[in-house]
Amino acid sequence: MKEFVKKRLSLTITLVLFVFGVLMITFLVAGGITILLQYMDIISSSSQTAQNKSQNPGFHVLPLIYFLGFCILLGTAFTAFLSKKALNPIRKVIDAIHKVASGDFNVKVDIKGIGELEELSQSFNKMTQELSSIETLRSDFVNNFSHEFKTPIVSLRGFAKLLKENNLSEEDRQEYLDIIIKESERLADLSTSVLTLSKYENLGIITDKATFRMDEQIRRTIVLMEPKWSAKVLTVNVKLDNVIYIGNEDLTQQIWYNLLDNAIKFSEQGGLINISLTKINSSILFVIQDNGPGMDELTKAHIFDKFYQGDTSHSKAGSGLGLSIVKRIVELCDGDVHVQSEIENGSTFSVTLK
Numbered sequence: 004m005k006e007f008v009k010k011r012l013s014l015t016i017t018l019v020l021f022v023f024g025v026l027m028i029t030f031l032v033a034g035g036i037t038i039l040l041q042y043m044d045i046i047s048s049s050s051q052t053a054q055n056k057s058q059n060p061g062f063h064v065l066p067l068i069y070f071l072g073f074c075i076l077l078g079t080a081f082t083a084f085l086s087k088k089a090l091n092p093i094r095k096v097i098d099a100i101h102k103v104a105s106g107d108f109n110v111k112v113d114i115k116g117i118g119e120l121e122e123l124s125q126s127f128n129k130m131t132q133e134l135s136s137i138e139t140l141r142s143d144f145v146n147n148f149s150h151e152f153k154t155p156i157v158s159l160r161g162f163a164k165l166l167k168e169n170n171l172s173e174e175d176r177q178e179y180l181d182i183i184i185k186e187s188e189r190l191a192d193l194s195t196s197v198l199t200l201s202k203y204e205n206l207g208i209i210t211d212k213a214t215f216r217m218d219e220q221i222r223r224t225i226v227l228m229e230p231k232w233s234a235k236v237l238t239v240n241v242k243l244d245n246v247i248y249i250g251n252e253d254l255t256q257q258i259w260y261n262l263l264d265n266a267i268k269f270s271e272q273g274g275l276i277n278i279s280l281t282k283i284n285s286s287i288l289f290v291i292q293d294n295g296p297g298m299d300e301l302t303k304a305h306i307f308d309k310f311y312q313g314d315t316s317h318s319k320a321g322s323g324l325g326l327s328i329v330k331r332i333v334e335l336c337d338g339d340v341h342v343q344s345e346i347e348n349g350s351t352f353s354v355t356l357k
């Protein structure tokens with residue numbers, strides 16, 4: 004109850020007290036002045052003699068009109084003076100809104116005391132905080148995007164220029180051509196990933212739903228990637244429950260593909276990957292565990308950020324978009340994705356789908 008009054012009624016109570024205060028001050032001052040004038044015999048009191056009243060019947064009405072007029076003037080003056088102070092918090096919010104409109108998202112409003120206005124200032128500060136983090140994300144995205152595209156392009160141009168030289172050995176020529184092919188493939192993968200992510204980010208709901216066997220889909224993905232994991236002599240243990248799922252097959256396929264691709268990529272030669280799919284009531288739990296190098300706390304905190312790559316040397320092929328795509332798809336499926344990992348102790352990704 005106290006909380007309700009503080010949050011919902013304090014503005015009303017403050018306004019009522021304000022008006023009451025102005026009226027009281029006005030009447031006290033006007034009353035005081037009237038008494039003073041009567042005392043000084045400048046205006047007459049109502050206790051006029053019967054003779055006076057009969058001589059001038061409207062005489063005692065006039066002071067009342069003066070009094071009321073004076074009250075109105077005085078009240079208006081007090082209101083003009085005090086409302087400036089009372090409206091100060093609103094002025095602060097208006098100034099802050101102007102700043103936000105001109106692009107300054109770091110502005111904060113601090114209003115204390117009046118419940119509703121305090122709530123307004125808190126919501127306002129939350130809004131500017133959100134806007135500023137969206138702005139940071141946007142500019143980070145543009146920076147990362149430009150950086151990721153520029154690097155392979157610069158390298159392509161450099162090696163293409165070298166190829167133009169006449170005194171190149173056949174061995175060097177082949178090496179430069181291989182680099183050009185690799186870099187152009189990287190560029191093509193990057194463009195595909197950016198387009199895929201942007202497509203999924205703009206997708207509000209999942210369309211083209213169908214009923215399919217999820218365990219079969221995961222098995223197919225593992226077989227599809229066999230060349231990659233057998234090249235590293237990895238052991239892949241699979242334990243999949245029979246799961247019938249209604250969803251978009253292309254989307255879920257990308258979850259398994261990206262997570263398995265990472266597990267293979269980050270596993271050492273001869274490593275082990277465990278994959279399981281379990282039905283728990285109405286949810287499905289997919290777990291993929293590797294015994295690769297694991298991640299530190301900083302890497303774990305950022306792996307779902309766009310373009311983030313734990314290994315800044317970019318020694319492993321990748322764009323830093325795979326897990327952003329996984330996260331977006333899982334969000335679209337109303338699910339969750341988690342990671343458990345420790346340096347030198349491998350990584351475990353768990354995906355829950357409803």
Ligand code: ADP
Pocket residue numbers: 261265266269293295296297298302306311312313314320321322323324325326327349350
């Ligand atoms: P990419 O693999 O293209 O670099 P991702 O978005 O798929 O981009 O992954 C982001 C980062 O998360 C990787 O650069 C890596 O640091 C970390 N990561 C992802 N999966 C694993 C894994 N299984 N083991 C260790 N680190 C991983």
